[in-house]
Amino acid sequence: MINNELVSRDIRIKIRAFADHLVPSDIHDAWEAQFEWPEDFEANSYQSRDQFDGWSNSVDWTIREQALRGLYVFQDLVEAVRIKELDEAQFKALLQGLERAAARSNVALGQDFLFELPASVELDPTSFRGIKDPDAIHRYLDRLRRSLRDDDSELVIGAAKELMESTAWVAIDALQSKGLISQHELGKTPNFPKLLGTVHGALGLAPGEVNVDGIGGEHTKKAREGVRKILSGAMQVANGMAEYRNNAGTGHGGISASNLGNRHARLAINAAVLWGDLILATLQDPHAPWRKGENA
Template sequence: MTIRSLVPLPVRRHFRDLSAGYSTLRLIAGMWEDQGFTPSGDPNDETSERRGFWREFEDNVDWTDPTHVNRVLRVYETLIDAMPPEALVSTRKFMERQGFDVDLEGRISPKSDSALPAAATMPRALTALRDPEMILDSFERINRALPSDPAQAIGSAKELVEATAKTVLEELGISFDGKTAKLPQLIDRAQRELGLHPQTVAPGPDGSQAVKRILGGLSGIALGLGELRNEGWGTGHAARRTGLRPRHGYLAVGAAHTWCQVILDTLADPAAPWRAQAGVTAR
């Protein structure tokens, strides 16, 4: 499973088309190379020489990496600088529909509710998972919910923790009943298997009293999310309590992200103590 692209295909095709009309091979090379990209040299099915050359640079873009994507946006901005005003008007409208703003200076930025800001907060360790679909779905629901629907954000934050715990157990080949397993048990099992439970004995800093104290708080964070939702503050209840504000949604999402980040980073770390204790060779 691959993390989905942060730049829609229509946007890529749009700027590839623009390159054929408003640039040259020399300029195309310059704008991409200025951002650290090189052409792949691989053949493609583009009929225009300039489009084909542009495509070769696209081949070396990781469209799931926010850092790469931000550099690509700078390439697009350079191309926009060469466009006449009437062409910029249509491009601005097109990008608006695709979730991006283009200001009067031609600078491109993702809208606040687009995929890019949310993806920038996704743990990079997601790329090491065989199937991160459940986790990605939770991030998408969170992204849609904030800041307008804090109850949905709280519910989705709880689901993010649950999805992460289940995914980790599946990655480790540990069986569990997905229908009957409760969140506290999933959290406890995932942290124990990764050597992240406060009672776990581990070498180095992982076994220090300070880290154990933090891990105890980490467990409390994850459990608190489930309790917050079950008390009626999240989605899934007939009547929502009054007084819920966006800050409560951000609190829940931030807590969930912290837990997931630590869990997934530890799962992906080839030198994490849990690997030696479980007799697992680094992947």
């Protein structure tokens, strides 16, 4: 199982060591400034560690917004310990342990004890609800994040294309299980454009199959045309990634060094996220038009 937590358990344990030097009300106030109190959590007013764990365990550390708010809490807790009457050597030892945990977790401990999360790439987490086994997508997302952190533009472009290909195969697997794609239709060794076309067709995302039932009246025709152009563009973006990767990304050797920069990497990331979100959101949408043929 892929661990997608943005703030490691190692860091959280080291912060808990700081919390041991605070009273429960200090910990309560720091968490409550960023989060609502968990309804099912009963704070033990005599145990600072239990107070910390109750809050920390209520955070979904895989969601960037929650992780960032949790890091604000950590900043406040470390600062609260610093201004306590704590032996300087003891505080330094706690801080060194925290710095080691941060280094192992590939995050930076910046000024004023605020952690700086590395650059990240996210797909809408709600889009994974209808997927039986999203680990393959998470694996390629993690690879893409690592290559972005390493400032390796060629590897980012290659990983972005792999993320799209993995997303396509996950969608195909789900659609095959519902009898909406046959192996004959897919072929034995489908190339990337074939995968894309098959997924778009099965999900009703081909430009000629646009559905805008939610918009009525005179606007329907114009809305349909607008959506058709967007879907056609999304398809072109996805197909363009294959060419982009073949000529600029990893996977093929060359005789000259690349001069690609961060903007080229961001272009690939944005293309992969745009297409991946479109496919996964449509796949899990219970009202998507493709579901009319489900289990037919």
